[in-house]
Structures are given as C-alpha cells and as structure tokens.
Amino acid sequence: MIKEVEEKQEVTIVFAGDSGDGIQLTGTQFTNTNALYGNDISTFPNYPAEIRAPQGTLAGVSGFQLKFGSIEVATPGDDCDVLVAMNAAAFKVNIARLKKHGTIIINSDGFNARDLKLAGYQHSPLEDKSLNDFRTIQIDVTKMTRTALVDSGLGKKEMDRSRNMFVLGFLYYMYNRKLEGTIEFLKQKFAKKPALIEANVGVLKAGYHFGDTSEVFTSRYNVKAASLPAGSYRNIMGNQATALGLIAASQKSGLDLFYGSYPITPASDILHELAKHKNFGVRSFQAEDEIAAMCSVIGASFGGKLGITASSGPGIALKAEAIGLGIMLELPMVIVNVQRGGPSTGLPTKTEQADLLQAYYGRNGEAPMPIVSASTPSDCFNAAFEACRIALEHMTPVFLLSDGYIANGSEPWKFPTSADLPNITPKFVPEKKDDETYLPYKRDKNLVRDWALPGMKGYEHRVGGLEKEVDTGNVSYDPDNHEQMVKIRAEKIAKIADSIPLQIVNNGAEKGDVLLLSWGSTYGVVKTAVKECNLRGMTVGHIHLTYISPFPKNLGDLLKNYTHIIVPEINNGQLIKIIRDQFLVDAKGLNKIKGIPFSTKEIIEVIEQKFEVA
Amino acid sequence: MSETLTKPLTAKDFTTDQDIRWCPGCGDYSVLKQVQSIMPELGREKEDIVFISGIGCSSRFPYYMNTYGMHSIHGRATAVASGLKISRPELSVWIITGDGDALSIGGNHLIHMIRRNFDVNVLLFNNEIYGLTKGQYSPTSPEGKVTKSTPIGSLDHPFNPLKLCLGADSTFIARTMDRDPKHQREVLLKGSQHVGTSMIEIYQNCNVFNDGAFEVYTDKGSKLQETLFLESGKPLIFGADREKAIALDGTIPRVVNLAEANEADLMIHDERNRFQAQLLVSFFDDPKTEGHLPRPFGVFYAEDRYRYEEAMEEQIAGATERMGKGNLDLLLSGSNVWTAE
Numbered sequence: 001m002i003k004e005v006e007e008k009q010e011v012t013i014v015f016a017g018d019s020g021d022g023i024q025l026t027g028t029q030f031t032n033t034n035a036l037y038g039n040d041i042s043t044f045p046n047y048p049a050e051i052r053a054p055q056g057t058l059a060g061v062s063g064f065q066l067k068f069g070s071i072e073v074a075t076p077g078d079d080c081d082v083l084v085a086m087n088a089a090a091f092k093v094n095i096a097r098l099k100k101h102g103t104i105i106i107n108s109d110g111f112n113a114r115d116l117k118l119a120g121y122q123h124s125p126l127e128d129k130s131l132n133d134f135r136t137i138q139i140d141v142t143k144m145t146r147t148a149l150v151d152s153g154l155g156k157k158e159m160d161r162s163r164n165m166f167v168l169g170f171l172y173y174m175y176n177r178k179l180e181g182t183i184e185f186l187k188q189k190f191a192k193k194p195a196l197i198e199a200n201v202g203v204l205k206a207g208y209h210f211g212d213t214s215e216v217f218t219s220r221y222n223v224k225a226a227s228l229p230a231g232s233y234r235n236i237m238g239n240q241a242t243a244l245g246l247i248a249a250s251q252k253s254g255l256d257l258f259y260g261s262y263p264i265t266p267a268s269d270i271l272h273e274l275a276k277h278k279n280f281g282v283r284s285f286q287a288e289d290e291i292a293a294m295c296s297v298i299g300a301s302f303g304g305k306l307g308i309t310a311s312s313g314p315g316i317a318l319k320a321e322a323i324g325l326g327i328m329l330e331l332p333m334v335i336v337n338v339q340r341g342g343p344s345t346g347l348p349t350k351t352e353q354a355d356l357l358q359a360y361y362g363r364n365g366e367a368p369m370p371i372v373s374a375s376t377p378s379d380c381f382n383a384a385f386e387a388c389r390i391a392l393e394h395m396t397p398v399f400l401l402s403d404g405y406i407a408n409g410s411e412p413w414k415f416p417t418s419a420d421l422p423n424i425t426p427k428f429v430p431e432k433k434d435d436e437t438y439l440p441y442k443r444d445k446n447l448v449r450d451w452a453l454p455g456m457k458g459y460e461h462r463v464g465g466l467e468k469e470v471d472t473g474n475v476s477y478d479p480d481n482h483e484q485m486v487k488i489r490a491e492k493i494a495k496i497a498d499s500i501p502l503q504i505v506n507n508g509a510e511k512g513d514v515l516l517l518s519w520g521s522t523y524g525v526v527k528t529a530v531k532e533c534n535l536r537g538m539t540v541g542h543i544h545l546t547y548i549s550p551f552p553k554n555l556g557d558l559l560k561n562y563t564h565i566i567v568p569e570i571n572n573g574q575l576i577k578i579i580r581d582q583f584l585v586d587a588k589g590l591n592k593i594k595g596i597p598f599s600t601k602e603i604i605e606v607i608e609q610k611f612e613v614a
Numbered sequence: 615m616s617e618t619l620t621k622p623l624t625a626k627d628f629t630t631d632q633d634i635r636w637c638p639g640c641g642d643y644s645v646l647k648q649v650q651s652i653m654p655e656l657g658r659e660k661e662d663i664v665f666i667s668g669i670g671c672s673s674r675f676p677y678y679m680n681t682y683g684m685h686s687i688h689g690r691a692t693a694v695a696s697g698l699k700i701s702r703p704e705l706s707v708w709i710i711t712g713d714g715d716a717l718s719i720g721g722n723h724l725i726h727m728i729r730r731n732f733d734v735n736v737l738l739f740n741n742e743i744y745g746l747t748k749g750q751y752s753p754t755s756p757e758g759k760v761t762k763s764t765p766i767g768s769l770d771h772p773f774n775p776l777k778l779c780l781g782a783d784s785t786f787i788a789r790t791m792d793r794d795p796k797h798q799r800e801v802l803l804k805g806s807q808h809v810g811t812s813m814i815e816i817y818q819n820c821n822v823f824n825d826g827a828f829e830v831y832t833d834k835g836s837k838l839q840e841t842l843f844l845e846s847g848k849p850l851i852f853g854a855d856r857e858k859a860i861a862l863d864g865t866i867p868r869v870v871n872l873a874e875a876n877e878a879d880l881m882i883h884d885e886r887n888r889f890q891a892q893l894l895v896s897f898f899d900d901p902k903t904e905g906h907l908p909r910p911f912g913v914f915y916a917e918d919r920y921r922y923e924e925a926m927e928e929q930i931a932g933a934t935e936r937m938g939k940g941n942l943d944l945l946l947s948g949s950n951v952w953t954a955e
Binding site: 036251456461 | 630936
C-alpha cells in the first residue's frame with residue numbers, strides 16, 4: 001500500500017526506556033541517520049548515574065531526546081511530538097512532555113502488572129482517558145522481536161536485547177528513512193559475532209516492515225534536508241569535538257599532546273577518544289588520581305609537550321593546588337572542566353554550569369587564569385583549540401568549560417580542514433648569544449616569559465612554587481617583589497584581551513530593551529528564545545560569551561546599549577556576580593538548577609515579563 | 615663549542631649561585647655533595663638532567679643543582695616526574711623527596727610510579743621527622759615518638775619504606791646514610807645505572823628536630839654491630855670483627871657466630887632474588903630489642919622490567935605503523951560526511 005508522505009519542518013522525539021534497553025544507542029542511530037539526510041539536529045541524552053539502576057523503576061529510566069528539522073535547530077526541543085516509551089516507568093517520567101495530539105509509541109509488554117507497580121501506577125494509564133489527547137500506537141515489541149527471531153537459535157534474553165532495533169526500524173519507516181546506515185553500524189559493532197548482526201538487522205527490518213504492513217499509518221512523514229550553509233558536514237558529540245580540537249591544536253602547534261586524566265563522568269569520553277589516536281603522537285595517561293593527572297600535565301609541559309587534563313567539578317577541586325603551581329611556573333597547559341551538578345558528588349550525569357566561580361576563583365592566593373567556554377557540541381572544537389592557543393602563546397594554564405549537556409549532546413558540524421586552522425606559535429626561548437644570561441622570568445610586551453626546555457644547552461634553570469624574583473625567577477621573599485609579581489601575573493592575564501576577538505551581539509537587536517547575556521551550553525536555547533521574541537515584536541539582543549576571563553574589551557560598552565540585562569544560567573547565579581562586579585550593572589539572574597537545560601519557553605516567559613513591566 | 619663538548623664536567627659544574635639554606639649540621643649537605651660528585655659520571659650533559667622535588671627541607675635540593683629543576687608541591691614530585699618522563703624519556707630524571715613528602719602526602723603517587731617503573735632515580739631523605747614544619751612526627755617515626763604534635767607519644771605504627779616499595783613491585787631498592795659518604799656514593803652510582811625506578815632510602819640526620827635518630831648505625835661504637843653492608847654474592851657478615859653472620863633457620867633469618875655456623879645455612883646476598891629481598895626488607899627491628907637483626911645497607915634488590923615510558927613509545931610507534939601517521943583532515947571529517955549545497 002502506497003502511503004501519502006506528509007512534510008514536517010521539525011520533529012522532536014523522546015526515546016525512553018529502562019537503562020538496559022539500549023535507548024542511547026537507538027537515539028544515536030536515529031540521529032546519525034537523519035544527519036546523513038542533511039537535517040539540522042540537536043540531541044539531549046538524559047540517563048541515570050547508575051549503570052544498571054533497578055529494572056523497571058522510575059530511577060532507572062534512560063532518555064534520549066532529539067529534534068531534527070529542515071529549518072535551523074538550536075535546541076533539542078521543549079515538548080516532544082513523539083514519545084517512545086518502552087515501559088510504564090519511561091511513560092510516567094516523560095508523558096508530561098508530549099505535545100497535545102502528539103504520538104506515543106508504546107511497548108505494551110512493558111506495562112504488565114509488575115511494570116505498573118514499579119512505576120507506581122494503580123491502574124494502567126493506557127486504559128484510562130488521559131491518553132485521549134494523544135495518538136497512541138501500542139505494539140508488543142517483545143513478542144514481535146521474538147517472533148522475528150524464532151529461527152535465530154538465540155535465547156529469550158538475547159532476543160530481547162534487539163527490541164530497540166524493532167522500534168528503530170519502525171521509526172525509520174515512519175520518517176521515510178533508509179536502514180543502510182544502521183545496518184553498516186551493526187556490521188561493524190558485531191563484526192566478531194555474525195549471529196548478532198543477523199539478529200539485529202532482522203529485527204530492524206521487521207520493525208520497518210511492520211510499519212509498512214500494519215496499517216498503523218495512513219501517511220508517512222518526511223523531514224527534508226535543512227538549508228545549512230554550504231559545505232561538508234558530520235555529526236559530532238561535544239566530548240569528541242573537544243578531543244579533536246585538542247589534537248588539532250597539537251598538530252597546528254607542532255607539539256605532541258600529553259593528556260593526563262583520571263576517569264570521571266562526564267569527562268571520560270575525552271580520554272577514550274584521545275586514547276584512540278596514538279598515531280597523532282598522543283600520549284594519553286590514566287593517572288592514579290586527579291592530583292597526579294594534573295601534576296603529570298605540569299611535568300609534560302615542563303618537558304615541552306602540549307599538556308592537557310580534563311575532569312569534572314570534584315576532580316577539578318582536587319587539582320586546584322597543582323593548577324596554582326602551573327600559574328606560578330607560567331607554563332602552558334589546558335584544564336578542561338566538563339561540568340556536572342554539584343556540590344560534592346552531586347548529580348554526576350546531569351548538567352550544570354555551577355563551576356564557573358570555581359574556575360574563576362578556586363585557588364589559593366591571587367591566581368588569575370583565562371577561561372574559555374564552549375557553547376554547543378561542535379563549538380567544543382573551537383573552544384578547545386582556542387584554549388590551547390592562549391595557553392601556548394601566553395604561557396599560562398587555561399580553563400576550558402564544557403558541561404554534561406553539550407558533552408553528550410550532538411549536532412551537525414561543518415568541520416574545518418587543516419588548512420582552515422591557524423598555526424599556533426609556542427613561546428619558545430629565542431636562540432641566545434653565548435655571553436647572554438638566560439633569565440627565566442624575563443617577559444615580552446605581553447608580559448609573557450619564554451619557554452626553555454630541558455635539553456636546551458645553556459638554559460638550565462630551576463622553577464618552583466615559591467614566589468619568584470622579577471626576571472631571574474629566583475626564590476624571593478621580598479615584600480615589594482611579591483606585590484609586583486602578583487600584579488604582573490594579573491596584568492599578563494588581562495592582556496590576553498588584546499589577542500581575542502571583540503564581542504559581537506550574537507543574535508537579535510544591537511541595542512534595545514532587553515539583553516540576554518549568556519555563556520556555555522545555554523547558547524542554543526537563548527538564541528531560539530531571542531529569535532522568537534523578536535519575531536513577536538520585542539526588541540531583544542543576545543550576547544553569548546566564549547571568553548569569560550578576560551572578557552572581550554568592548555563588553556562593557558555593549559552592555560550599555562540595553563535597558564535590562566538578564567543573565568540566564570544553569571546555576572544559582574555565577575556569571576552575574578562577575579558581571580556586576582566588573583561593570584557595575586544591574587543585571588538580573590534567570591536561574592534553573594534542576595540538572596537539566598532551560599526550555600525555550602522558560603526563557604521567553606522571563607523576557608515577556610520584562611516587556612509587561614515596561 | 616668544541617671546547618665545551620670535550621671538557622669533562624666536574625662536581626663544581628653542578629653547583630649554583632644560590633645560598634644553601636639548610637641548618638648548619640644538616641645531613642642534606644652530605645647528600646648534595648655526593649650527588650654533585652657523581653653527576654659527571656652519568657655521562658650526560660647538564661641540560662639533559664632534571665631534578666624534581668616536592669616540599670620539605672630536602673626539597674630545596676633542585677635550587678642547588680645547576681641542571682634543569684623543579685621545586686613542585688607537597689608529595690607530587692613523583693607525579694610531575696611521571697608526566698615529564700612519559701614526555702621526554704631520554705632525560706635523566708632525579709626525584710628528591712622526604713619521609714613526609716613521599717610516604718605521607720605523596721604515598722599514592724609513590725607506589726603508582728614504582729609499579730610503572732619509570733626510569734627515574736628517587737632519593738628518599740628519611741629523617742623520621744617533619745623538619746620544615748618544625749618537628750611533628752612523620753610516617754617513619756617510631757611508635758611512641760614524642761614530638762610537638764604528639765606530646766604523650768605517637769600512636770602511629772611506622773612505615774617500613776623499602777618494604778612498602780617492594781610491595782609495589784619496585785625494581786631497585788637500596789639504603790644508605792648521610793654519615794657514610796663513600797657508601798652513599800657507591801649506592802647512588804648503582805642507582806643511577808639501574809634502568810627503571812631506583813628507590814634509594816637515605817638515613818639523614820635532622821640535628822635540630824630529631825638529632826641522633828640513626829646514631830646507632832653511624833656511631834663508631836655501635837655501627838659495626840648494628841649495620842649489615844650488603845654485597846652481592848657474599849654472605850651477610852657483620853660485627854666489630856666481622857665475626858657474625860646471618861643464617862637461615864628454615865625460613866627465619868637468625869644471627870649466628872660465623873666461626874660456628876654451618877656454611878650451607880649462611881644467607882648469601884643475591885640482588886636478583888626477590889624472595890630473599892622480602893626477608894632483607896624485614897630486617898627492621900628496633901635495635902633496642904633482644905636478639906634483633908642488624909639493619910642492612912646497600913642494594914637489596916634489582917631486576918629488569920619494562921619501563922612505562924618505553925612501552926608508551928612503542929605503542930605510539932606501533933599505532934603509527936598500523937594506522938599511518940595521523941592525518942588531521944581525515945580525523946576532522948570522520949567517516950560519515952554529507953554535503954550541503
């Protein structure tokens with residue numbers, strides 16, 4: 001039966017199931033396939049901290065949200081058009097986010113008495129009237145999967161592991177997508193287990209054919225390619241983009257990359273990615289703890305490598321003393337913080353922007369350092385590259401802030417070629433004449449000292465954590481010298497403002513009633529909200545900061561162009577403190593501290609209030 | 615140029631213009647002198663040598679060595695050196711640390727560095743006290759030690775440093791002392807020649823806060839009775855007239871009179887014997903107890919095991935051979951590319 005094809009501009013889907021249901025894999029595959037069709041995409045994986053939380057419970061629900069469209073997609077969407085619920089718990093956690101008249105695809109086998117009880121239902125929600133507003137498609141996915149695999153020779157448990165492929169195949173039919181990409185993926189994933197390739201591909205096709213033959217749909221949907229700027233694209237996740245940015249900086253600076261780190265959620269994927277690329281000269285070192293990871297980076301930088309470490313808040317806290325040493329030594333290194341909910345162990349798999357003040361102030365003594373932040377999954381590449389550039393050209397440790405949301409989220413990336421990227425020039429000591437004395441802490445006009453490496457003859461010198469004498473770098477307890485050195489170190493960081501781009505108004509009005517001043521992973525949602533408000537006739541501007549320390553030199557002037565300044569943050573108000581401190585402006589915070597990103601709606605509401613009051 | 619290449623280095627070439635700030639009479643002076651004196655024998659240029667220390671009195675050491683150096687933070691010299699060694703395997707790296715620095719705040723890094731067996735030399739200045747913070751007990755202070763922080767005696771059972779190192783699968787462990795420059799020099803040279811992590815414990819007298827901690831091993835009157843100088847291939851003989859030896863009674867080492875001993879029972883030192891090394895590190899009795907064993911000095915154990923940094927280089931070379939030298943453009947594009955017109 002040939003069905004009508006209905007065009008959609010954008011679709012938001014939430015895949016939800018038990019944390020053992022393969023939800024993340026299903027979502028990723030659906031994302032990758034749509035990416036190859038040229039859709040613009042934004043994803044938001046949301047899963048529990050436990051590897052296998054108790055099966056069937058609310059705590060064990062794993063979700064993967066994505067929005068794909070033929071128009072620009074900057075957020076994974078607020079409410080969803082389609083909810084896939086593999087069991088009652090997944091249904092309960094996510095049903096509130098389904099739009100009115102949305103479609104819900106239910107695995108009916110996940111709603112038996114036990115599932116209902118675990119999800120806290122007295123009666124099955126599928127049987128009451130609450131679903132009348134939705135279009136409900138109930139499929140016994142377990143049964144269908146087992147039927148498809150009846151001749152496979154697999155046990156029931158093994159068969160059930162392919163259930164996610166049935167759902168994926170069904171959605172591929174629904175959205176008029178080919179199966180080839182996922183089949184290719186399955187062939188690679190199970191290269192050593194041909195029986196599993198056959199089983200998974202079989203179930204994927206069964207799901208697809210079920211869509212075709214079951215008469216569930218009167219029409220299929222199509223989301224055309226987005227009109228993205230011309231060029232070559234790939235889909236990329238934030239942590240992967242960070243790793244690539246670091247390797248690119250290593251290649252463009254001619255320095256091998258040393259990566260010392262200790263496993264921590266959500267930063268570990270950077271280590272996993274880098275460890276794959278030893279043929280780029282990457283030395284990835286899994287240290288015994290966070291402190292050792294940081295110190296090994298200091299040793300590597302002293303030896304002339306591009307030293308990098310990454311962690312999340314708790315690990316960064318442990319590294320703080322050594323970062324201070326890095327500042328005292330004035331050696332280049334980058335510290336990546338993939339932020340998560342805190343304090344303490346906090347919410348390991350949930351996102352937050354609450355380590356900004358830790359990056360800004362979290363060391364003993366006067367210890368300023370540059371901070372660069374990433375805005376979107378693909379922007380992690382630019383931010384990582386830029387953090388390395390600043391470190392190497394200004395001889396300083398640099399903080400790169402990412403967070404769990406963009407680290408695990410993905411989007412299409414118009415990737416650069418190697419030739420598009422600028423060269424980075426490390427600040428090596430120039431050739432010296434025989435009679436010259438080498439002064440390790442002598443500085444250039446940017447107050448940057450030269451980098452002399454072990455093995456360079458005639459430059460033997462000692463560095464350390466004790467206060468340095470101006471120029472010589474010898475230990476000094478002289479009071480005037482200390483004050484002078486504290487000021488020099490601060491000015492050196494301030495001068496980095498000369499080498500970074502001026503701030504632009506990223507979106508919306510160049511001047512007007514309201515400014516949204518954001519940083520980090522809120523970029524997409526603020527951009528979407530500002531666009532919407534301007535369409536509705538409000539005059540709203542959006543400035544998004546990549547450089548938080550130092551700020552671009554013109555930021556203060558830009559802030560004067562607006563009557564109200566709103567600072568949206570996934571924390572209890574951190575950037576806003578720095579902004580108020582530096583610019584004496586009456587900025588107002590818009591804060592959400594729930595471990596999840598803002599919705600567009602939440603931002604728009606606050607902007608609207610400003611206009612109502614005005 | 616040719617002159618600097620051919621002129622052999624001397625100990626003096628390794629001194630710096632910095633004033634030495636240890637207390638007069640400190641054991642550290644002796645170690646500095648011996649280290650400077652063996653440097654020319656390494657056969658390395660000054661610029662290829664790096665001294666890294668943590669925090670503590672002895673950790674001032676790098677400032678007095680005219681090589682590359684870093685005075686890092688408390689307990690972390692080992693971790694800094696690990697990163698340096700992975701990055702620059704060809705450098706001669708020396709770690710200067712103390713009993714507090716290496717065994718208390720830096721205990722974790724020490725054992726992990728040892729198991730990875732980086733080719734570095736560790737000089738562990740053990741004075742059984744915290745000197746720089748002015749006299750608190752350390753992880754090697756004996757039980758009951760009265761110090762500023764333990765006015766009625768320490769409750770801590772001390773570490774046996776070399777046993778700890780052996781427990782972490784150290785490939786070279788040795789002990790020497792500040793008051794025996796000749797022996798110190800010998801051990802330092804052997805350590806420097808070992809390829810892998812050389813753990814050298816140095817009994818070092820803190821004449822201000824813990825004077826005489828090792829007197830029994832250094833004092834003329836007791837030294838010969840209480841010390842046992844290890845020589846590979848030779849029986850363990852000691853005593854004022856070298857009249858005593860160590861014999862094995864089953865698996866238990868006991869002090870015997872050499873003249874009366876059954877030659878077959880005598881322990882013969884074998885640096886390559888890891889089981890015997892376990893016994894030797896256990897010669898750790900309080901010299902005041904009846905029937906105690908003498909304290910051994912010298913090289914306890916040495917073995918050849920792969921070095922982390924060399925294995926890392928091999929992995930990089932292997933990956934490069936297998937996958938080709940990294941191509942940034944291929945990395946950036948990945949394998950699933952689409953084009954927007």
